[in-house]
Amino acid sequence: MKVSVIGTGYVGLVTGATLADLGNQVVCLDILEEKINTLNSGKSPIYEPGLDELLKQGLKNKNLRGSTEIEQNIRNSDITFICVGTPSDKNGNIDLSYIKSASSAIGRALRDKNEKHTVIVKSTVVPLTTEEVVMPNILKKSGWKRENLGIGMNPEFLREGSAIHDAQNPDRIVIGSADDIARETLNELYSPYKCTKLECSPRTAELIKYASNSFLATKISFVNEIANMSNVWGIDFQEVAEGMGLDSRISAEFLRAGAGFGGSCFPKDVKALAAAAKKSKVESLMLKATLEVNDIQPKIIVKMTEERLGVVKGKKIAILGLAFKPDTDDVRESRSEIVVRELMEKGANVIAHDPEGMPNFKEIIDVKMAPTPELATEKADCVIIMTEWNVYKNLDLELLLERMNGNVLIDGRRALDSNLADKVGFDYKTIGLG
Ligand SMILES: NC(=O)c1ccc[n+]([C@@H]2O[C@H](COP(=O)([O-])OP(=O)(O)OC[C@H]3O[C@@H](n4cnc5c(N)ncnc54)[C@H](O)[C@@H]3O)[C@@H](O)[C@H]2O)c1
Structure with a gap:
């Protein structure tokens, strides 16, 4: 054809x-x-x-x-x-x-x-x-x-x-x-x-797409909310997710807690469906909550960083991951944007790395970038993982700690083995781990 x-x-x-x-x-x-x-x-x-x-x-x-x-x-x-x-x-x-x-x-x-x-x-x-x-x-x-x-x-x-x-x-x-x-x-x-x-019909097809994306986005926000509760109750959300995922009605997919969803689809699609429903006089309480929880997650990452560093002003903070997810250069609505912006506004010396997303991110925020994760984390007071690229998952944690000035490691995607990070000597913090 x-x-x-x-x-x-x-x-x-x-x-x-x-x-x-x-x-x-x-x-x-x-x-x-x-x-x-x-x-x-x-x-x-x-x-x-x-x-x-x-x-x-x-x-x-x-x-x-x-x-x-x-x-x-x-x-x-x-x-x-x-x-x-x-x-x-x-x-x-x-x-x-x-x-x-x-x-x-x-x-x-x-x-x-x-x-x-x-x-x-x-x-x-x-x-x-x-x-x-x-x-x-x-x-x-x-x-x-x-x-x-x-x-x-x-x-x-x-x-x-x-x-x-x-x-x-x-x-x-x-x-x-x-x-x-x-x-x-x-x-x-x-x-x-x-x-x-x-x-x-075309209108059914249109709604299938929005309903699918909104459902997945809602699942992420729901999981993040439960993970935030796990944080304060000393519960490892990963175990909770495992228990939930064994129920075939729930499924084990999309049960990862973290810094929230980004990208060119979920945020804009949830907003567009909520706005279209409102125009047709149907108020969506669920979609509003999905977006609100998603806005909170990157702020939690910043709060975790501040709690560990005291003040962030003048501290060198390495951000690993700018793309909204691994294996893409797409940085649209990336959660890293919110974290980088807030930390820069608070006076932190932010230096970022991403295997593919740096040129696109540079168009949004003029943040310092390093060509390798090693250079980004050199003498850093704190490292924050924002995208679970394999290159970050496979970091040699002992060498990372040796390179750094401090020992604060914030894992916004639960990409690393928390037991190993603790054993190596990091002050490791992630979402949904008590
Ligand atoms: N990116 C995804 O993962 C994904 C997945 C499913 C659905 N979608 C949907 O698909 C659509 C496209 O998304 P995308 O990420 O590919 O967008 P994109 O921004 O990457 O690409 C859109 C392209 O359209 C071109 N364009 C705009 N107006 C044009 C015109 N009049 N004539 C010719 N070209 C024109 C732009 O120059 C751009 O290259 C969106 O509605 C998006 O929600 C995206």
Whole structure:
């Protein structure tokens, strides 16, 4: 099938590369020329394990290419995926401006096309967006009759850091279609995947995505709240999590306590769903609480640091981990941002390291960075682990302590063995360990 993908970010690139790998003719489109040039040169504009290889292979087979010629490439394809960003505005509402400009471009592109065309929204959008914003806009701009256009919503469930694996091994595919054209086209495109394919309306598909992300985010906040209770009662939350996880109704996944969730999805999606519900006169108490607990967690890390160091002013504090999770360079809504900002405001001498996230983080906060964890922690009074990268999990704790000036080790992700850290001589503190 000839596929065009609008928006060459995390989702667009992975969607494009995996569909090309299945033998489709894919063109990834973006307004940013630099991104497209990087893609066409065989490199990934983002860090995602395995993506470089898949892109190179797609370019070599001539199944994949990038372009900034948006309308012409939409016209020449059978199906267009909308994968542009859907950020939050300052009140937490979804900002649909990129969705609107992408659908306008599709409408203009289809003006001179006579064959049928399918448009699928893959971006995360609040219920009714596909039917009430995207479809009318395309029909208006193209002058098309409704019956020639296939319209659908097919949410993306990939996890950054394992995005290729997730896209190639989906546990379910949600096919939200407004008509038979979209339903049949998506079923054909995804026929190589043997997982459950759930057919539903676009608005149901839109809510499945938000409900899934909000549920997972709520699970994290719930676990963090219980872990905070464990802290004061001298209980190791890890044992509590083990006991909870043995119940198949709860499952052992997403029961890790820590500094809270970040990234480009959970925080903005929970906010957007709460704001959309409020607009429709349904107040969400759960989602509000999920966000409030998540705001508290990085502050607990700062408090733990202050309790151990006395004053942080003038103290050298090494932050290990800036990406919102390991195996990605994505620092959007990273909990490290809050911790670094607060410590800098309190006068600490903060020096940070991350294997992949430093260039992106530098655009948010101008904090001192060190090229290696060893240099970051040299003569530090305190080390704070904020992302559970393997390189930090595998740190030689004895050498770390030798390098440091003090012995305070705050583990914001429960990445280290607490018994070992105590034995080596650290003043070790983590969330959910009495
Ligand atoms: N990143 C994830 O892990 C993830 C997972 C599931 C769903 N999603 C959702 O997918 C969507 C995209 O997320 P992302 O992280 O890939 O975003 P991103 O910011 O990485 O990429 C979006 C891209 O769209 C481009 N763009 C914007 N307007 C355009 C236009 N009119 N024409 C062409 N290109 C345009 C931007 O230049 C950018 O390169 C969002 O709705 C997000 O919530 C993201």
